[in-house]
Amino acid sequence: MQFTSEQRLDDGVLAREFTLGEIPGTLWTPESAAPAPLILMAHNNGLPKAEPRLVARARFTARCGYAVAAIDAAGCGGRPRSAADERARAELRRAMRAGEPLDGIFESFIGPLVEKAVPEWRTTLDALLSLPGVGGPVGYSGWMALGIRLAAVEPRIAAAGFFAGGYVPRAQCEEARQITVPLLMLLQWDDEGNPRQRALDLFDAFDSREKTLHANTGGHTGTPWFEVEDANRFFGRHLK
Amino acid sequence: MQFTSEQRLDDGVLAREFTLGEIPGTLWTPESAAPAPLILMAHNNGLPKAEPRLVARARFTARCGYAVAAIDAAGCGGRPRSAADERARAELRRAMRAGEPLDGIFESFIGPLVEKAVPEWRTTLDALLSLPGVGGPVGYSGWMALGIRLAAVEPRIAAAGFFAGGYVPRAQCEEARQITVPLLMLLQWDDEGNPRQRALDLFDAFDSREKTLHANTGGHTGTPWFEVEDANRFFGRHLK
Numbered sequence: 001m002q003f004t005s006e007q008r009l010d011d012g013v014l015a016r017e018f019t020l021g022e023i024p025g026t027l028w029t030p031e032s033a034a035p036a037p038l039i040l041m042a043h044n045n046g047l048p049k050a051e052p053r054l055v056a057r058a059r060f061t062a063r064c065g066y067a068v069a070a071i072d073a074a075g076c077g078g079r080p081r082s083a084a085d086e087r088a089r090a091e092l093r094r095a096m097r098a099g100e101p102l103d104g105i106f107e108s109f110i111g112p113l114v115e116k117a118v119p120e121w122r123t124t125l126d127a128l129l130s131l132p133g134v135g136g137p138v139g140y141s142g143w144m145a146l147g148i149r150l151a152a153v154e155p156r157i158a159a160a161g162f163f164a165g166g167y168v169p170r171a172q173c174e175e176a177r178q179i180t181v182p183l184l185m186l187l188q189w190d191d192e193g194n195p196r197q198r199a200l201d202l203f204d205a206f207d208s209r210e211k212t213l214h215a216n217t218g219g220h221t222g223t224p225w226f227e228v229e230d231a232n233r234f235f236g237r238h239l240k
Numbered sequence: 241m242q243f244t245s246e247q248r249l250d251d252g253v254l255a256r257e258f259t260l261g262e263i264p265g266t267l268w269t270p271e272s273a274a275p276a277p278l279i280l281m282a283h284n285n286g287l288p289k290a291e292p293r294l295v296a297r298a299r300f301t302a303r304c305g306y307a308v309a310a311i312d313a314a315g316c317g318g319r320p321r322s323a324a325d326e327r328a329r330a331e332l333r334r335a336m337r338a339g340e341p342l343d344g345i346f347e348s349f350i351g352p353l354v355e356k357a358v359p360e361w362r363t364t365l366d367a368l369l370s371l372p373g374v375g376g377p378v379g380y381s382g383w384m385a386l387g388i389r390l391a392a393v394e395p396r397i398a399a400a401g402f403f404a405g406g407y408v409p410r411a412q413c414e415e416a417r418q419i420t421v422p423l424l425m426l427l428q429w430d431d432e433g434n435p436r437q438r439a440l441d442l443f444d445a446f447d448s449r450e451k452t453l454h455a456n457t458g459g460h461t462g463t464p465w466f467e468v469e470d471a472n473r474f475f476g477r478h479l480k
Contacts, residue, residue, distance in 0.1 A: 189444070189453075200440070203455070204429070210464070213429075213455040217448070224450070226477065230470065237466065 001127040013062040020127050023120050024078055025049065025071035027128065028062035035135030036067040037239040038128055040121060040150070040157075042143040043070075044166030046113050048077030053221070054142070057228050061141075064232045066239070067134045071124050073117040106167035114145050114169060121150055129156075139235045144185075144202075148172040151179050159183070159238035161231045164199035165191050165220050176202055182210040184234045186227055191220045241367040253302040260367050263360050264318060265289065265311035267368065268302035275375030276307040277479040278368055280361060280390070280397075282383040283310075284406030286353050288317030293461070294382070297468050301381075304472045306479070307374040311364050313357040346407035354385050354409060361390055369396075379475045384425075384442075388412040391419050399423070399478035401471045404439035405431050405460050416442055422450040424474045426467055431460045 006016040012031035017024070026049050030036055039061055043054050049070035058068040072078060075085040088109045095105050128134050137158035140147045144162040151157045152175045160179070164187040168176075183206055187199050203213050212234070216224055246256040252271035257264070266289050270276055279301055283294050289310035298308040312318060315325040328349045335345050368374050377398035380387045384402040391397045392415045400419070404427040408416075423446055427439050443453050452474070456464055 189451075209457065211429075211457050212464075213453065215443070215453040215455075217451050224452075226473070229473075233466070233469075 001131075009059065011059065011063050013059050015059075020071075020124055022074075022079070023071050023124060025069055025124060026055075026058070027131075027134075028058045028068040029133050030062050030065050030067070032065065033133065035133055036062075036065055037137055037139065037235070038067045038069065038125075038134050039139040039141050039235060039239075040125065041068050041070045041141045042073075042117075042121075042146050044143045044145075044163060045110060046073040046076035046117070046143075048072055050077065057141075060228055061232060061235075064236075066139075066232075066235065067128070067131075069124065069128055071120060073113055073120070075113070103167075107169055110145060110167045111169040111171065114149050114172065117146055118149050118153065121146070122154055125154070125156065137239050139239050141231060141235075144168055145172045148175050148179060151181055157181060159235060161234060162186065163223075164188075164202065165194050167194075168198070168202060173202060173205070176205040177207055179206045180208050182234075182238050183208040183212070184231060185211070185213045186223060186231075187213060187215040188220055188222055189215045189217050190222075193220055241371075249299065251299065251303050253299050255299075260311075260364055262314075262319070263311050263364060265309055265364060266298070267371075267374075268298045268308040269373050270302050270305050270307070272305065273373065275373055276302075276305055277377055277379065277475070278307045278309065278365075278374050279379040279381050279475060279479075280365065281308050281310045281381045282313075282357075282361075282386050284383045284385075284403060285350060286313040286316035286357070286383075288312055290317065297381075300468055301472060301475075304476075306379075306472075306475065307368070307371075309364065309368055311360060313353055313360070315353070343407075347409055350385060350407045351409040351411065354389050354412065357386055358389050358393065361386070362394055365394070365396065377479050379479050381471060381475075384408055385412045388415050388419060391421055397421060399475060401474060402426065403463075404428075404442065405434050407434075408438070408442060413442060413445070416445040417447055419446045420448050422474075422478050423448040423452070424471060425451070425453045426463060426471075427453060427455040428460055428462055429455045429457050430462075433460055 001020045004017045014029045016027045061068045075081045138156045139159045140157050141161040145168045147162050151160050159182045161184045185203050241260045244257045254269045256267045301308045315321045332345050378396045379399045380397050381401040385408045387402050391400050399422045401424045425443050
């Protein structure tokens with residue numbers, strides 16, 4: 001893991017860009033020198049780690065005493081796209097414009113994206129936990145499909161916050177039944193692009209003894225800011 | 241309103257029993273002398289104001305800086321029951337033991353209970369707001385059927401927290417569409433006595449721009465304590 005830049009932000013948070021092989025990432029750490037519990041933060045469907053809403057959540061969470069890390073998935077953010085990636089994205093855009101059903105396209109696009117992202121997040125996790133300012137236990141926050149797969153294969157994930165606003169491949173819908181870590185699922189009640197009933201069925205499927213659903217009025221990007229604070233209290237109960 | 245007893249609790253909260261005509265009530269107020277926003281707190285289906293879980297919530301909420309009041313509905317708690325009340329309760333117990341459908345019995349029992357309770361709560365609200373230590377705005381917490389009716393007719397209710405664990409009469413299911421105050425609904429995901437889909441349909445029906453659903457695993461009485469803290473943060477956003 002090589003740090004390529006660092007910036008001390010005006011709230012005291014240290015934001016460092018890193019690379020780990022081909023993987024570009026950002027690590028936000030609080031001002032305190034004591035080892036902080038780690039939260040892996042990913043945006044649904046491979047949105048870039050530099051996306052302003054993710055950065056705002058990451059900075060706030062770091063201010064609350066966590067080390068927060070995000071990486072770009074292959075073909076996402078600043079990473080080069082293969083010809084197959086480009087074709088899949090073009091096909092998705094075309095089908096959206098045409099108002100065609102998207103499930104089949106999402107399945108063939110998001111499924112492999114999750115499969116490829118999981119080993120990269122685990123490699124990143126190994127590297128992050130070897131840093132002096134980063135301690136266990138580990139939380140996960142954001143992209144639900146990736147988080148289900150990670151929580152299913154990665155015993156170091158101790159608590160997970162999922163945003164139910166992206167396509168969840170069939171394999172992860174099945175894997176949800178294996179998840180037992182404490183879980184907070186966030187749902188936008190009027191998210192046109194994401195069928196509400198599917199999210200409720202997924203919430204029902206998780207095997208966690210502590211699972212909580214927070215649903216709010218509004219569309220996909222309308223999650224109220226107090227949910228970021230609620231997520232921190234959730235992680236506070238399980239990681240601190 | 242006549243105070244009949246008062247007790248300074250070890251957390252500094254002052255608990256006062258009162259009567260207002262036939263209505264017995266309890267008022268919990270914080271140690272601070274400044275006027276505190278008022279929260280009306282009622283248990284589902286007319287459970288008594290002295291019920292330990294309600295008292296624990298009321299004390300915690302008062303410690304957080306609110307005046308909290310609860311009254312017993314007619315025929316509930318320590319109030320005398322009419323012959324009709326006794327018959328309705330006997331019929332409910334019989335039907336529960338026999339495993340018969342309860343909707344019809346609940347409708348004829350809870351519907352009038354709500355109708356009779358609403359004017360008593362409004363009279364109590366008038367009296368409470370005339371006390372020196374109690375200020376506006378006013379929140380409501382608990383029994384959903386009563387809360388819907390109160391919020392529909394009482395413009396002083398500025399925010400409402402509902403527990404979706406009791407029978408909601410048909411009239412209040414309709415009235416839910418008129419409710420526009422900020423709203424937090426609490427649902428126990430595995431509450432055997434209360435059909436989950438009805439609660440989700442009710443959540444959908446409210447017309448509030450800010451409405452939030454918190455659902456947790458577990459049965460009727462399994463609401464985790466952190467939801468009491470979350471409710472206080474909800475009221476903090478709207479009443480303070």
